[in-house]
Amino acid sequence: MAGTNSERILLAEGPAIILVEPQLGENIGMVARAMANFGLAELRLVNPRDGWPSDKARSAAAKADHVIDGTVVYDRLEGAVADLNFVYATTARSRDGFKPVRSPVTAAETLRGRFRSGEKTGILFGREKSGLSNEDVALADEIVTFPVNPAFASLNIAQAVLLMSYEWMKSGMEDHHAVAFDAPEQAQASKQEVIGLFEHVEQALSVRNYFHPPHKKAKLVDNLRAVLTRRSYTSPEIHVLRGIITSLDRFSRPGQITVSSQSGDDGHDGGTAGD
Amino acid sequence: MAGTNSERILLAEGPAIILVEPQLGENIGMVARAMANFGLAELRLVNPRDGWPSDKARSAAAKADHVIDGTVVYDRLEGAVADLNFVYATTARSRDGFKPVRSPVTAAETLRGRFRSGEKTGILFGREKSGLSNEDVALADEIVTFPVNPAFASLNIAQAVLLMSYEWMKSGMEDHHAVAFDAPEQAQASKQEVIGLFEHVEQALSVRNYFHPPHKKAKLVDNLRAVLTRRSYTSPEIHVLRGIITSLDRFSRPGQITVSSQSGDDGHDGGTAGD
Structure with a gap:
């Protein structure tokens, strides 16, 4: 069941998620939910097509209200990244240019390291139809791309945010094989x-x-x-x-x-x- | 953009994804898309509430037609797992019982190893509202759980499938830092x-x-x-x-x-x- 529980730790820190000209409120809401699932909280929207606030977004967020309530809207991407030190652009295709291309694992490790040293960071996600423009990518430091099925490479925006949020969460764990709970009494019998x-x-x-x-x-x-x-x-x-x-x-x-x-x-x- | 491309490799192998009593066709479609994104193709449904086939599922699958067309429906979970050798149950909460609990990384490595040795495997995902019952979990060999925000732990079913599919894809890669394309001429100048x-x-x-x-x-x-x-x-x-x-x-x-x-x-x- 979705929902916050005051007895449990609410993680809410890490890179800002920046959606460039998102179209559907439902997608923005699903992005907010995905962020909350893995402990991110700072959502920025550049020029959302259907305006903000959005009832559809709040509904799709499935009670990730702390993310929806804290969402900030910008007219231009330049404003949305102005206070950040280091920014990733997510893209599914190769770009001409000089920016390093990283896997989600590498990107999350980099973001975690910069977070620990006090830098502000962000991750850019593009339009549902067309992704990020080259002008958008030019404002980022590095590119991150997902290891997808070559013949079926298009990720839904909320799913792309989910994967980066998930890798962010994992980058803060010492052991990727660890689990939050364990079965009772797993020790072998004498x-x-x-x-x-x-x-x-x-x-x-x-x-x-x-x-x-x-x-x-x-x-x-x-x-x-x-x-x-x-x-x-x-x-x-x-x-x-x-x-x-x-x-x-x-x-x-x-x-x-x-x-x-x-x-x-x-x-x-x-x-x-x-x- | 979503879609298959005959010039690119279409990955379609690995564990069966088994949805137990899924409710919404849209969710089934998003599951199919997530599977296709990361190279899985075998979808099994146990007693889907709104029947099968489903126009809503096909629409939400965003052209993952090979997954939708191959989907098989079962009356009972026992039938859906009958031909499999090894099965994971996904669950967000601890269960009384003796089954080992694994992280997605560990589970994907285990599934990859069994796949390579010729075993048939599957992953169970529960109902949107209530997840898997203990009777469902009893048919699995091990449990897999996600490293989520403790106060916001509920994953959408398509997102849970996405994460397991993504870890499946990664488990087949030699290097988690590798990327599908690289920026041109990244070598340092002489x-x-x-x-x-x-x-x-x-x-x-x-x-x-x-x-x-x-x-x-x-x-x-x-x-x-x-x-x-x-x-x-x-x-x-x-x-x-x-x-x-x-x-x-x-x-x-x-x-x-x-x-x-x-x-x-x-x-x-x-x-x-x-x-």
Whole structure:
């Protein structure tokens, strides 16, 4: 669900996003939402076709009101970049000229470095139909382009903003493999727990003549233990598996019924996956 | 501009994108476009609310017709994943359970590795309003979640698909800093060219008494050369700069006029930046 939550950190810093002559309010709103998703907040519009403020933009922003409320409109791109130190132009095609061309990863790293050293930065995005003009690009320091499918290269403006905002967020993370939350108790179970599982399974199978004929038992145990160790079970998983064995074992081993149903630790409560 | 171009490579391989009970045709279309942008082509829909085919989806797909035409509809998620070997579930919130949680970068690397070894893979995306149910997630192998602004964490479904498609594309690239096109002639100029610029500038300035008083000349030349080397000019840039000096020098140095205007190499044609 979209929306801000006062208990959670609202990230709102980084490069200004500058839309040059955007046409549709919906697109401006989707840009605002994409910015908010990845912690950017400063939106600048150069000469928006349908004026500003825009109800369509606010609606499409899906409660990114802090971005919409802070949006500033300029008549000309020169004014929109005047207070910035370093500016990227996004473009899908090669331009004649001397500006370095960067990937989104490189651009985000550059923007993050300049942000940390106190510079003000911005990223230019062009018109829905025609992108940035060469005159627009001339006001930028460097060009950033996206690694797209060669035969299907046109990105929607909000999606282009989303990718740069996403890379901006990632550039502030130490580890691109890190995640915001983790599954509970992912540590591998101890060998004592694994061996407990082996013995539990093997005992239940043994009374049913699973290990028959006797001279094959060593190989059958080997295979069984290989299957049971291949997945590197966690403690809660071992708990669930032992609950399964206990449950299957119940009512079919005379004299064991009472013991199983009174154990109070049959693992049945451990099956919380899918709750 | 959107559209396919038969002269360019159309990438169309990789994990299936599986939308579980999507509501709006527009969103399905934007998903198809995002997939096409980053080289994915296999779209599966589980029980789409407004039916299939969808004119709204085709329109929003912005000519990603190869994705729309190939879309397959299933009654149940079990059918949509039946032929796959490995499946990710996308989710914005922590789930009770045992599934590993991965970042988009890790997930894309895993999908790429399994793709290269011949496995069929997929990524599940949930309903616009409520995401994936725990029953849906239970059919996946691992979870992938996005590094979003904690207080503004809700991604539009097409944007979530875009990010995974983008990371898929990147996972196939050797260098995340590489770009599809580069600016012409980015190599730094040779020292001979730089020294030629020094001499040209210094000669033009010298006849105008820029280096005055004489005992300051060494320091002034030092400063000038520092400014002219700081930017690491390329050969075409040196060409433009020498053209500027030649032009400024013209008509103001008696006896030099004819020489300058006949040189035929005044750098004026080198100013192609911004064409």
